[in-house]
Amino acid sequence: xxxxxxxxxxxxxxxxxxxxxxxxxxxxxxxxxxxxxxxxxxxxxxxxxxxxxxxxxxxxxxxxxxxxxxxxxxxxxxxxxxxxxxxxxxxxxxxxxxxxxxxxxxxxxxxxxxxxxxxxxxxxxxxxxxxxxxxxxxxxxxxxxxxxxxxxxxxxxxxxxxxxxxxxxxxxxxxxxxxxxxxxxxxxxxxxxxxxxxxxxxxxxxxxxxxxxxxxxxxxxxxxxxxxxxxxxxxxxxxxxxxxxxxxxxxxxxxx
Amino acid sequence: xxxxxxxxxxxxxxxxxxxxxxxxxxxxxxxxxxxxxxxxxxxxxxxxxxxxxxxxxxxxxxxxxxxxxxxxxxxxxxxxxxxxxxxxxxxxxxxxxxxxxxxxxxxxxxxxxxxxxxxxxxxxxxxxxxxxxxxxxxxxxxxxxxxxxxxxxxxxxxxxxxxxxxxxxxxxxxxxxxxxxxxxxxxxxxxxxxxxxxxxxxxxxxxxxxxxxxxxxxxxxxxxxxxxxxxxxxxxxxxxxxxxxxxxxxxxxxxxxxxxxxxxxxxxxxxxxxxxxxxx
Amino acid sequence: xxxxxxxxxxxxxxxxxxxxxxxxxxxxxxxxxxxxxxxxxxxxxxxxxxxxxxxxxxxxxxxxxxxxxxxxxxxxxxxxxxxxxxxxxxxxxxxxxxxxxxxxxxxxxxxxxxxxxxxxxxxxxxxxxxxxxxxxxxxxxxxxxxxxxxxxxxxxxxxxxxxxxxxxxxxxxxxxxxxxxxxxxxxxxxxxxxxxxxxxxxxxxxxxxxxxxxxxxxxxx
Numbered sequence: 001x002x003x004x005x006x007x008x009x010x011x012x013x014x015x016x017x018x019x020x021x022x023x024x025x026x027x028x029x030x031x032x033x034x035x036x037x038x039x040x041x042x043x044x045x046x047x048x049x050x051x052x053x054x055x056x057x058x059x060x061x062x063x064x065x066x067x068x069x070x071x072x073x074x075x076x077x078x079x080x081x082x083x084x085x086x087x088x089x090x091x092x093x094x095x096x097x098x099x100x101x102x103x104x105x106x107x108x109x110x111x112x113x114x115x116x117x118x119x120x121x122x123x124x125x126x127x128x129x130x131x132x133x134x135x136x137x138x139x140x141x142x143x144x145x146x147x148x149x150x151x152x153x154x155x156x157x158x159x160x161x162x163x164x165x166x167x168x169x170x171x172x173x174x175x176x177x178x179x180x181x182x183x184x185x186x187x188x189x190x191x192x193x194x195x196x197x198x199x200x201x202x203x204x205x206x207x208x209x210x211x212x213x214x215x216x217x218x219x220x221x222x223x224x225x226x227x228x229x230x231x232x233x234x235x236x237x238x239x240x241x242x243x244x245x246x247x248x249x250x251x252x253x254x255x256x
Numbered sequence: 257x258x259x260x261x262x263x264x265x266x267x268x269x270x271x272x273x274x275x276x277x278x279x280x281x282x283x284x285x286x287x288x289x290x291x292x293x294x295x296x297x298x299x300x301x302x303x304x305x306x307x308x309x310x311x312x313x314x315x316x317x318x319x320x321x322x323x324x325x326x327x328x329x330x331x332x333x334x335x336x337x338x339x340x341x342x343x344x345x346x347x348x349x350x351x352x353x354x355x356x357x358x359x360x361x362x363x364x365x366x367x368x369x370x371x372x373x374x375x376x377x378x379x380x381x382x383x384x385x386x387x388x389x390x391x392x393x394x395x396x397x398x399x400x401x402x403x404x405x406x407x408x409x410x411x412x413x414x415x416x417x418x419x420x421x422x423x424x425x426x427x428x429x430x431x432x433x434x435x436x437x438x439x440x441x442x443x444x445x446x447x448x449x450x451x452x453x454x455x456x457x458x459x460x461x462x463x464x465x466x467x468x469x470x471x472x473x474x475x476x477x478x479x480x481x482x483x484x485x486x487x488x489x490x491x492x493x494x495x496x497x498x499x500x501x502x503x504x505x506x507x508x509x510x511x512x513x514x515x516x517x518x519x520x521x522x523x524x525x526x527x528x529x530x531x532x533x534x535x536x
Numbered sequence: 537x538x539x540x541x542x543x544x545x546x547x548x549x550x551x552x553x554x555x556x557x558x559x560x561x562x563x564x565x566x567x568x569x570x571x572x573x574x575x576x577x578x579x580x581x582x583x584x585x586x587x588x589x590x591x592x593x594x595x596x597x598x599x600x601x602x603x604x605x606x607x608x609x610x611x612x613x614x615x616x617x618x619x620x621x622x623x624x625x626x627x628x629x630x631x632x633x634x635x636x637x638x639x640x641x642x643x644x645x646x647x648x649x650x651x652x653x654x655x656x657x658x659x660x661x662x663x664x665x666x667x668x669x670x671x672x673x674x675x676x677x678x679x680x681x682x683x684x685x686x687x688x689x690x691x692x693x694x695x696x697x698x699x700x701x702x703x704x705x706x707x708x709x710x711x712x713x714x715x716x717x718x719x720x721x722x723x724x725x726x727x728x729x730x731x732x733x734x735x736x737x738x739x740x741x742x743x744x745x746x747x748x749x750x751x752x753x754x755x756x757x
Contacts, residue, residue: 061655063269079271081663088661098656102675102755111670112660146756157656164660262646263580263587265654266672267664270582278582285585303616372689372739373732374696377711381728384718462599469603470700480603494612501604508599 010073011036012168012199013058018067020053027053028064029223035168038197042210042231045220046246051203054220055172058201059087072167088116091161091169095176097153099145105132105156106141113163124163131159135189151182155189168199175206207250211235219243300494310492314499319486326482327503333400333478334465340404341464342457345411352416363412370409375467378402383474395476403467407460414456418449455519462508462515469504479503542726546717552706553713554734560695560709561738564630565688571631572638579639580646590639597636605629606697622701630694637687645680646672650757678753685746689739710734 011034020028027050035041043051056062057069060076060083069076071090077083099108109128113119119127132138135155140148148156154174161169171190175183187209194200194213204210210217210231217234219226221242229239238244270278300306313319351363379402386393393401422445430440471478483500487493543550578590597605609625620628649672657667699712708716710731717727 059659060268061659077271079268079274083271084658084661084663086661087659090659092656092659094652094656094659096650096652098650098652100653100656100671101650101757102671102678112662115666115670116661144756160660262643262649265649265651266580266646267582268658281583282585285583285589289585289589299616299618305616368740369732369736372736374693374711374735376696376699377714377728377731377735380699380711380715380718381725384715385725385728388724466601466603469601472603480607494615497604497608497612501600501608504601504604505596505599509595512599 011070012039012072013201014068014070014073015054015057016068016070018054018057018064018069020057020062020064027223028057031067031223031225033218033225033228035199035201038199039216040194040198040200040202040214041216041218042214043201043203043218043220044205044207044210044246045226046249049220050223051220052172055170055201055203058170059090059092061092084116088112088164089167091158091164091166093154093158093161093169093171093174095173097145097150097157097177099153099157099160101145104142104144105137105148108145108156109141109160109163112160117164128159128163131162132156134192135159136185149182150178151185154178154182154186158186158189158193162193168201169193171200171202171204173203173205175204205250207235207247219246221246305494310490310495313486313490313492314495322482322486323479323500323503326477326479329476329482330465330468330471330478330480333396333403333468333471333476334461336396337400337403337407337464337468338457338461340400341407341411341460344404344408345415348408348412349415349419352412353419367409367412370405370407371413373406375402375406376470376473378406379470379473395471395474398474399468399471399476399478403464406467407464410463411457411460414453414460415449417456418451418453419445421452422448455515458511458515458518462511465508465511466504539726539730542717542730545721546713546727549705549708549713549717550710550730550734553708553710553731554738556698556707557692557695557709557734558738560627560630560698561688561692564627564634564695565691567627567631568634568638568687568691569684571635572642575635575639576642576646579643594636594639597632598640600633602629602633602694602697603700605633606700610701622703623698623707626695626698626701626703629697630691633694634687634691637690638684641680641683641687642676645676645683648679649675675755678755681746681750681753685743685750688742688746692735692738692742 013033013035015031015033018028018031019026029050031050031054033041033054043054045051053062057064058071058076060069060078071086077086099105100111103111106125106128109132110121110124113124113127114121129138129141132141135158137148137152137156137159140152140156145153145156158169158174174190175186178186183206187206190200190202191209191213202210202214212231214231216228217231218228219234219238219240219242226242227234227238227240234243235247238247297306348363348366351359352367354360354363379399382393382398382402386398426444426448427440430444431437435443468478469480472481472484475481479500483496487496490496575590575593578586579594581587606625606629609620609628610622613620613625653671653675654667657671662670695709696711698707698709699715703709703712705716714727714731
């Protein structure tokens, strides 16, 4: 378990003064954030705070208006093969799973390893089966995504991203579309990944998970990073009023 | 809430190199399309088809009055055929949903027949066979009836799709209130179904309208037929047929646009049901 | 005239007409599909003038009546020094009109693709070309089997335009043959019934094949 950020180590992901607008809406305001190797950063905040957008700018699914994004110290390419190559090194897990609906789970797994990494088909299949085993859906390998439960689909989607041997993983609200009883199985897989030292940026509403698994919590509101801190400190003593209000608002229903 | 079409989703926002490439291709495309247009116009000019005598009579009111009269006959035939087709289609749809097998089979066979046979064959039937059977009908009906029959099967299927789009829960709720089957259908299911069906009925009108252009087979004085007269009186085939084709295209384009707009207004319950599954 | 005399006298003609209808349908459908694909590529490409041209093409041929189209090909084109054989005119009309509908079906097939899957393909590092070949085309084709089946039947119905061109007897298709027989003898209802039955049977076979393919490749969502 290597999760201590040694200063001087180049961050895997680094955002410098990133700004983005949707028309007149300023969705990302001067965001600066760096994620070290093996670090697990959880991004939380009210809906509309820009946390999903932030996550999606890291592999340029969203473009930015100004600022800089560096991956391993290298600026994010803007287009073409270089961009595709870079994306191949960063895994992404979506809220709505986004498995390719016309392919079996196994074909979903091997598409990019054979097509992008040019692995031999046999090796890709073997690795895919191992990963599916690891996330607990190996018995579903030959089914189509629609035949799986939401939790199974999301675990397969995580395995699909892992099959590319990514240097970092982005999770964009990975449990928000799941029925409550399936959330745990997905979080367990993510916890295992964190323990194995994967660099992760996770946008989520699961506060217990954030507290347990993350190295750092980033709180966003209104397109800005309001504060960031170690999880224990953040949840016990949020420094800003906005974070305190937010934590209050999400805790309230649990008391009912 | 309309999802962005595939045209937007297929591409990401371009980087500088991509933008330059698109600009270059846009230039080349404009040149090629301009060249194509030039070649077509040149061919018209070389063959003398741009001479004023082929086009100046379109400036006369009488030309347009004559074409307008033809268009009116075309629309009259198409609308009549559409109304008949809707009635027939409705009956066939009701028949196909009947429990009594022979009726169901008969209607299913009629649907397959009308969908599988070209309108022209039916027109020839009304033109060549019906009179020999001792039944005399005018040119108007000789074109309207086959067009109507030809469209009825597709309309029956459109009705059926509309009825199927109404959630079963509606029928169950109606029956559980003690309403009769007939009441449930006419008071609950059909009024909901018709909303989904109207866009496809409008696009059916386009098909019927196109089919009526065969009216010259039965010598009904529609737009095409009047165009022919215009051609003989002005000796200008190319210009008249092009103008007439454009008239047809514009009318059908308008109808299709109308149908699209109405389809966008009605959201199918199946889609509405899917939408609520995802909390944002 | 009863069925057996009709068939002994005109059986060969019907057979040839059936084969001609099949041939015209097959050629036209293949052509319509090819042009439909090309036009669809133009309509979704990022070059604006090509998109506009593609849309224009589709609106023209989607909305022009078959009769008007054929008349222009047969009578107007020769005056512009573009000479096509009569049969070629029928084929061109039965290619261009269905090709517009083919493109419309492909567009709506592509629109059924969930945006998230396109993003996922990008996030995995697929290039644009791989995205098109591995995700867009397979999904678009799979979800357009039934519309394409109707299009094949529609193309068959369009080939009845052949009865409106002065084709020679050996070139007659199923509608033209009825007209031909009726102008020589009193074929009556029977002459029509034979052609109609052959049309409907062909349509049913096309529909059956399409249904089977659809069941095999349809995408569960």
